[in-house]
Amino acid sequence: MDRDYIVKAAQIASVLEVSGHPKPGNVHRNRDFHDMVFEDFLISGVVIGDTIRKAAKKGEKLSSSSDLSSLGLGKLIFEAVQETNKWVLNNTNLGIVMLLTPISAAAAMSDSFFQLRENIDLLLINTTSQDAVNLYKAIQLADAGGMGKRDDLDVNQEDSHEELLDKNINMFQILEISARWDLLARELTTRMPVTFEHGFKVFKKIKKYHNTNSATVQTFLTILSRFPDTLISRKYGKDISREVSCEAKNILDKGGILTREGAQELEIFDEKLFQNRYNPGTTADLTASSIMVALLENYDYKIWTKD
Numbered sequence: 208m209d210r211d212y213i214v215k216a217a218q219i220a221s222v223l224e225v226s227g228h229p230k231p232g233n234v235h236r237n238r239d240f241h242d243m244v245f246e247d248f249l250i251s252g253v254v255i256g257d258t259i260r261k262a263a264k265k266g267e268k269l270s271s272s273s274d275l276s277s278l279g280l281g282k283l284i285f286e287a288v289q290e291t292n293k294w295v296l297n298n299t300n301l302g303i304v305m306l307l308t309p310i311s312a313a314a315a316m317s318d319s320f321f322q323l324r325e326n327i328d329l330l331l332i333n334t335t336s337q338d339a340v341n342l343y344k345a346i347q348l349a350d351a352g353g354m355g356k357r358d359d360l361d362v363n364q365e366d367s368h369e370e371l372l373d374k375n376i377n378m379f380q381i382l383e384i385s386a387r388w389d390l391l392a393r394e395l396t397t398r399m400p401v402t403f404e405h406g407f408k409v410f411k412k413i414k415k416y417h418n419t420n421s422a423t424v425q426t427f428l429t430i431l432s433r434f435p436d437t438l439i440s441r442k443y444g445k446d447i448s449r450e451v452s453c454e455a456k457n458i459l460d461k462g463g464i465l466t467r468e469g470a471q472e473l474e475i476f477d478e479k480l481f482q483n484r485y486n487p488g489t490t491a492d493l494t495a496s497s498i499m500v501a502l503l504e505n506y507d508y509k510i511w512t513k514d
Contacts (some may be wrong), residue, residue, distance in 0.1 A: 220499035221252030229424035234481030251299040258287040266315030281338030298349035301493030334378035406497025432456035436487035
């Protein structure tokens with residue numbers, strides 16, 4: 208796939224995700240948080256472009272290589288967080304970068320859309336222990352939670368880096384550990400089922416008959432209704448995250464953003480989550496990956512085969 212198209216797809220997906228309104232509980236075009244604002248996310252979506260381009264360039268080379276570990280996925284993620292930190296003060300896109308970077312490299316090495324999901328999985332499985340170290344560095348730099356506190360391999364302990372290298376624990380394996388409590392880690396280690404089997408399909412279906420904002424919000428709401436947000440569960444407990452998902456499902460049952468009743472309920476839901484600080488951040492990340500995959504599928508099939 209054309210490298211420029213991949214870069215634009217990643218940037219557009221990032222910008223469309225944050226622009227979705229009302230995307231309940233998150234920053235959106237009519238909602239800022241005290242420590243991060245709408246413009247921070249727009250900026251973050253743009254500045255990852257160089258890293259995405261590098262990932263795509265490396266992916267092109269991997270299409271004819273047997274050494275998939277040479278991608279350096281962890282380093283690419285770390286570099287994207289470094290670049291983001293030059294422009295905004297808080298972690299706005301670590302999760303999105305973790306999802307969109309392997310998607311971008313896999314798209315560049317694929318000859319058709321139907322190879323994309325398999326190639327993403329292959330790239331993740333073939334990561335290295337150095338990738339795991341760089342992922343830890345990215346998480347520390349972004350000041351993000353998600354890996355959980357552990358007696359060993361704790362993301363906040365510097366000696367964990369040496370342990371990862373000494374035990375040859377790669378990035379895929381460390382994400383498998385986190386997958387027990389983190390939906391994003393589970394997504395990356397199970398062939399991205401939320402993105403490909405739920406979010407992407409909803410976005411594609413809604414976009415066919417409605418505007419982009421409606422497709423974005425309905426995708427977000429669908430993911431949230433089916434998969435309790437693990438950022439909420441880590442902060443407030445599983446019962447709260449399940450309650451939020453149940454409310455999202457109830458709104459979807461009323462039509463979501465596509466009906467007057469659903470849209471009214473959605474506005475109330477957004478305000479409730481904001482007031483309680485229930486931020487479905489993992490759902491937002493998966494919405495971005497779903498949008499990007501939809502954009503990649505739209506790529507002219509005649510151009511998928513590289514020159």
